[in-house]
Amino acid sequence: MDSAEHIDPTNDWPQGTQTLGRGLSIVQAIGDGAETLSELAAIIGCTRSTTQRLTAALLQQNWLRLDRAGHYALGPKLARLATQAQSGTPLASLSRTALQSLGERTRDTVHLGIRADDAVMYLDKIESRRGLETRSRVGQRMPLATTGIGRALLLDDDETEWASIYQRTIGTDARFAKWQQRMRDYRRRGCVFDLEDNEIGIRCVAAPLRDGGNTIVGAISVASATPYLGLTRMEALAPLVIATARDISGMLGWREKADATK
Structure with missing residues (x-):
């Protein structure tokens, strides 16, 4: 699980809607990576029996599903809603x-994501043509500071904000200086390399998307298993990922500075 942060579903909900708040908090917790009843009970701050009653109701209505190992996951009803929201x-x-074109050219997994507080939320995913599965899914949130696509969303932030986000999501860590230096290098290059920082065995090359105001509004990435994404291939893919990001940014109204006076 990405975060064991305690959620209090009663704080911000009007009187009489606490049960709804707890149910939605369970859905959020599972979306963030919780899988077991014990994890859910701890996160939402309810007893095991109360949590079990809530999950049973959500399972019955297909908001959740339960696998043979007893692990919870988001259900088909949420998947349909995510598809509708995506479209x-x-x-x-x-x-x-x-x-799709980027996926065809690389044969790797392609992601589109936007910033959601201290996380990246995946809006779209083109599956790999290599038969490889990554754990990402549309609607999922992953930490900005550890994912390639998340760090691409941070390239315009100042270094004070980098330090703040790093501390909030990773904590006080002696590795921050190295992380910060990598971010400076990525800012200069306009793309980010994920060197198994978020998931062992998975690498990616990511680049930001900009709108007409030159503001980063999203990011894309090409991801694959490390044997398919050695450093040499990552370097070769970087210009393609950057070019695709610029093409999409152009559709959003972005123009390179050299074109601004034309």
């Missing part, structure tokens, strides 16, 4: 053809 998102709609 209604202008960024996802505008990017789809370019992402």
